[in-house]
Amino acid sequence: AQSVTQLDSQVPVFEEAPVELRCNYSSSVSVYLFWYVQYPNQGLQLLLKYLSGSTLVKGINGFEAEFNKSQTSFHLRKPSVHISDTAEYFCAVTLYNQGGKLIFGQGTELSVKP
Amino acid sequence: NAGVTQTPKFQVLKTGQSMTLQCAQDMNHEYMSWYRQDPGMGLRLIHYSVGAGITDQGEVPNGYNVSRSTTEDFPLRLLSAAPSQTSVYFCASSAGTHTEAFFGQGTRLTVV
Numbered sequence: 722a723q724s725v726t727q728l729d730s731q732v733p734v735f736e737e738a739p740v741e742l743r744c745n746y747s748s749s750v751s752v753y754l755f756w757y758v759q760y761p762n763q764g765l766q767l768l769l770k771y772l773s774g775s776t777l778v779k780g781i782n783g784f785e786a787e788f789n790k791s792q793t794s795f796h797l798r799k800p801s802v803h804i805s806d807t808a809e810y811f812c813a814v815t816l817y818n819q820g821g822k823l824i825f826g827q828g829t830e831l832s833v834k835p
Numbered sequence: 836n837a838g839v840t841q842t843p844k845f846q847v848l849k850t851g852q853s854m855t856l857q858c859a860q861d862m863n864h865e866y867m868s869w870y871r872q873d874p875g876m877g878l879r880l881i882h883y884s885v886g887a888g889i890t891d892q893g894e895v896p897n898g899y900n901v902s903r904s905t906t907e908d909f910p911l912r913l914l915s916a917a918p919s920q921t922s923v924y925f926c927a928s929s930a931g932t933h934t935e936a937f938f939g940q941g942t943r944l945t946v947v
Contacts, residue, residue, distance in 0.1 A: 730875065753933050764839075764925060764938035765878075772933050811877060817932060821866030821885055822893065825877040 723748040725812050727826035735834050736804055742797040742829045744812030752814040754795045755823070756786055759809045768810070771795060782806070807833045837861050841926050841939035848916040848946045856911040856942050858926030866929045867909040868936070871895065871922040878925065884909055916946045 728743040746752065753772050757765040769780025776788040786797045795812060812826040842857045860867065868883040870893075880893030882901040890901050898920060900912040909928075913920060923943050929936040 725877075727877075755936075757938075762941075764940050765927075765936075766938075767935040770933075770935070815932060819932065821868045821883040821927075821929060821932075821936075822880060823868070823870075823878075823927075823936060824880070824894075825870075827875055827877045 723752065723814055723816065723824050725814055725824055725826035727810075727812055727829050729829050730827065731830045731832065733832045733834060734802055737801050739800050740798065740802050740806075740831065742810050742812075742831065744795045744797065744826055746793050746795065746812070746814050748793075748814065748816070751817050753817060754786075754788060755813045755815075756780065756784070756795075756797050757811045757813060758782075759811065759828075761808070765811065768797070802831070802833045804833050804835060806831060839926055839928055839937050839939040841924075841942050843942060844940065846942060846944050848913070848944065850916060850918060850946060852916050854913050854916065856913075856924055856926075856944075858909045858911065858939060859907050860909075860926075860928040860937070861907065862928060862930070862937065863906060864928035864930050864937075865906070866931070866936075867903065868893070868927045869899070869901065869909070869911045870925045870927065871920075872925060872941075873922050881911065881924075913944075918946045920944065921946045 724747045756768040813823045869881040870878040884903040926939045927936040
């Protein structure tokens with residue numbers, strides 16, 4: 722069975738500092754990897770995804786993530802955060818042949834302070 | 836440009852009552868799913884559908900029923916509500932396995 726672990730439940734950071742949100746997954750078969758963001762009282766929005774090819778993936782709002790197959794990780798990074806990045810971030814996987822079936826991590830609450 | 840629409844946004848039920856959470860999408864997506872979000876547990880898959888007439892169970896299906904008679908609609912039925920079903924429910928749709936899932940705004944359900 723597949724599983725996703727987000728290693729930090731809360732990450733406080735000051736504005737303009739860099740941030741990394743960590744995600745590890747477990748799967749015996751190939752997966753597609755996603756990061757979603759949830760702003761307060763809203764649904765989820767896609768930040769970026771890894772399907773194949775280059776292991777460094779760029780997304781919206783200046784975020785990027787690196788797929789590391791040997792470490793089964795897909796960490797999310799941003800070199801300089803803004804107050805508006807305060808939100809909850811979810812890492813998710815799906816199997817290549819199981820559309821509509823996302824498996825989510827527990828979520829990381831990013832809090833950006835002035 | 837509606838995307839995924841969920842109704843209602845808020846609901847309070849008494850234990851034992853039944854209700855249906857509505858989900859509709861206007862993007863002609865084949866895949867639709869229901870998730871529940873609980874603090875510290877992320878989103879967990881309840882049921883999903885890969886097309887009209889085809890549904891399957893996810894991780895936490897007990898106490899919930901679904902059907903998919905059209906491509907657009909994927910209602911979630913609570914047969915006999917329990918306090919353990921207090922949660923925020925999200926419906927999502929996508930065009931394929933590797934494509935972005937679009938989420939509704941959520942339904943906040945409280946069972947007393």
